[in-house]
Amino acid sequence: MNSLALATQNLTKHFDHFVAVDAVSFSVRRGEIFGLLGPNGAGKTTTIRMLLGLLAPTAGSGAVLGFDIVREAEEIRQRVGYVSQKFSLYPDLTVAENFDFYGGVYGVPRDARAQRRAATLAQVGLRGQEPMRVSNLAGGSRQRLALACALTHQPEFLFLDEPTAGVDPLSRRVLWDLLYDLAARGTSILVTTHYMDEAENCHRLAFIYRGRIVAEGTPAEMKTRQMLGEVVEIECDRADAALTALRAARLFDEVALYGTLIHAIGDDAAQKLAPARALLHAQGIAVASAGVVLPSLEDVFIARLRRASET
Amino acid sequence: MNSRLVSIIRKEFIHIIRDPRTLAIMFVIPIIQLILLGYAATTDIRRLNTAVYDADHTSSSRQLTEAYRASDYFAIRYYVQSEEELARLLDGGQARAAIIIPAGYADNLAKGAPAQVAVIIDGSDPAVASTAFAAAQSVGQAHSIQIIQQRLGIDVTKIGGIEVRPRVWYNPELRSSNYMIPAVMGMILQFLTQLFTALAIVREREQGTIEQLVVTPIKAWELVVGKVVPYIGIAFFDLLEVLFLGVLLFDVPIRGSILLLLTLSLLFLLTTLGLGLFVSSVARTQQEAMFLSFLVMLPAIFLAGFFFPLEAMPAWLQAISYFVPLRYMLIILRGIILKGIGFGSLTEPVIALAILGPLIFTAASLRFRKSLE
Incomplete structure (x- = not known):
């Protein structure tokens, strides 16, 4: 298998007559944290939605973990985790119930679930909060739980769409430490953000504006060659x-x-x-x-x- | 066992349990509907408020009034002294029927001349009026025969003639509650499964969790089935609850097999869950889902022959009614509960549901899948 975890060629999405994503080509290496940086409405979320098979591209192609995003979306979904912009948790369920639900959905073996839960919740710093209802959690804790839920099946690729919007600094720190940790162990990560300081944390990043990638490189390259x-x-x-x-x-x-x-x-x-x-x-x-x-x-x-x- | 399906079902059960108010509503709604429709939506005409203007003041005229009272259809509430007073009571709605016995009634009877009596009926409600109309005539005729018998000094039953003996099957006392309660069960089945399925899915959309589910390996049918299974359970519980209360409060006879009833209900549920799914794919908020559900429900109730017989409707409405699943379910419910008929006598509605069910459910599933994009 090649060393690219993700690659797109001229990925394009039109909504009626509006071009949301315009011939976007980029790639993410295995174990890399790749940042997609751009203002709201630049096409970040649309790009992610196409990569996850939620939206069909108008033109262009893409592959995640070697699977075609149009034809092999099922294969991709089994292997990736996704933390969406909204806190997509069930507020009336407890921390443990939310986690276990996704465990079941991803087919984590029943006897492995308890151990997986303990380990993952410890990773995101939510150990001991298992019986708490999500509706009683603070925003930062919710986002950490959302991340934990996206990790239940130990995905090879993690998509995070604006994971830190409206999240307290401590939770942001915890989140980024965890992302480094995951990347160090081989997980590839695509993260969108409009926070500049966060973009510095990425191994590589691309600026996206009006559906187009306007610059790409490591943060250091960006400041020198791309300036x-x-x-x-x-x-x-x-x-x-x-x-x-x-x-x-x-x-x-x-x-x-x-x-x-x-x-x-x-x-x-x-x-x-x-x-x-x-x-x-x-x-x-x-x-x-x-x-x-x-x-x-x-x-x-x-x-x-x-x-x-x-x- | 499919671990995704199990997870969804378990999660859905937790949602239901964590929301005790909605849970309570789901169990109380059937009781309220049963009691309301069992008692209030009755078309049994009994003890109609009646005014009497007896201008004759004889024992004969009093006997006639008594005959009407004894029939149980007319409750004599007012005795008036003029036709104007009578008209006022009818106008004001205090009386729904009036009996006028003109002066000379007894004299005419004695002379052997026809004695005329007027019965006025408030026709605003045709159902009430037609029953009262028939009752007024039959009471008058019976009383007339009695008077003739007395005059002739013979027993008419001994001199031949035709004796019609109508016999009413299935519901001999013609209680409308017997007719209504099976229908209430059908309505509750549809209402609960359709509305709550739609709400459960739309809530996920409002919360944004549906997008999360779509990127998991969950398949659309697993999501749909997992979401509706708990509501099928509740619908069955409600079905039995209504049946039990129907027997307890209204003496509804259960003549057929409950097992057959539950089995055929499953077929019907395929259509209502499909409709719920359809609603969920159109509605963006829970409020919209609620309104849309009622929009689907209301015509269905009328077109299913819930209150009024389909045979009385214009042909084009009857044609539409063939596409209303509830229509067939009511035939099944009334057939099994009141008539005690078995599967063999229900082939027509069963086939209809077997066609409509998969059709509606598949169409809704396709729409639902599209709406996820």
Whole structure:
């Protein structure tokens, strides 16, 4: 079997006249955590739904674990786990009942279930909560349980659709530790998110925007090879006014607030440091520091989106 | 045993048990419907409120009034002194029938001239009116014969003539509860299985769990069967509950085999579960499912001959009724319970259900599978 756990070629989905996913090609290696990063409505969920056989592609093809996503969806479903955007658990069932239900559904042998349950719930930090009704669980715990349920049958591939939306930081940490753990043991993972800091956790990632992949690579590659232009970081007072002034001057392609700092993106940024300082000085804004910095994923993302919407 | 199916059935049972209010509703609904329809939806006309205007004031006229009262169809509640008063009572609905005995009634009888009596019936409710109409005539005729006999001093039964002896089979006392209660069972079977199947599936859609189920190896038929099995159990329990209460409260005779009844009910359930499945594939919320279920149920009840005989309906409605599964189930229920007939006399409805059941269920399953995408 080849080392690719997932591969798509020009995967496309049209809804009436709206193109949700447009000729998307990417691949995930075995034991890799692959992130699909993009704003809401970019086509992340549609892509996952096609990969799981929930939606038929309009064009293109794809394979998960070597099985065709259209013809062999049954084979895929037996071998993958899926944590959807919504908490797809039964609120009136207990933690244990939810877990056991999926165990039965995936055909986990009866005598293996108790042991599997203890181990998996311990993994996600829900040990001892077995008799709790899901309706009484906090959001983070629910999402951990949803993950546990997706792991009942020890899948070779795990799909997570926005697993951390609305989840507390501790649960997010637990979740990511677990994903690393799973990946280290050979599980391949596809995760969608719109959190930049989370994207840094992925082994490789792709930016998806308006149904198209606009950049792909490791987080490090993204910040170097995939970056368009350079980033100037400016620390100054009255950041709002500085932002307006810099945008009006059209000195840079893109100017954005980055916390209390300003990130300005453009070609030959180093040449533009002096004019920028002068400009802000003329507005009576005191500049504490200004210099070219390594781009963050967010910078790359914004630069890429800008380029994509121009074309 | 299929572990996926078992898991779904077990889960569904837990859902039901964890929701005691709905569970209670499922057991109480049949009782309420039975009592309401058993007592209230009766077309037995008894003790109709009646006003009497006796302008004759003789013992003969009083005898006639007494004859009407004794018939049990008329309860004499008002004695009035004018036709205007009579009209007022009928207008106001206090009286549904009125008897007018004109002055000279006794004299005419004595002279041997025809003595006329008027009976006025409120025809707003045709069912009540037609019964009252027939009763008014037959009471009058019987009383008339009695008077003639007295005058002639003979016994008419000894001089020949035709004697019609109608005999009513299956329900000799013509109690409408005997007719209604088997029908209530049919309605409850459909109501529970159709509505709750639809609700159970739509709830999964609302919760977003259906998407999770679809990406598991569960097959569509396993999901459907697993979801409906618990409701079939409850429907059977309700069936027996209604049967038991019917016997206890309404003396419904059970003449046929209960086992046959339950077996043929399964055939019927295939159609109602199919309808539930269909509703679930159309409705997006539980409210919609509820409304849609009632939308399906209401015409079905009328087209099945629940209240009114199908024979009395226009031909085009009768034609539609052939596609209503409940129609056949009511024939089966009434046939087995009231007539005590066996499988041999039920081939027609059984064949109809055997065709409709798989047809509806397959069509609904296909639609349902499509709706999952």
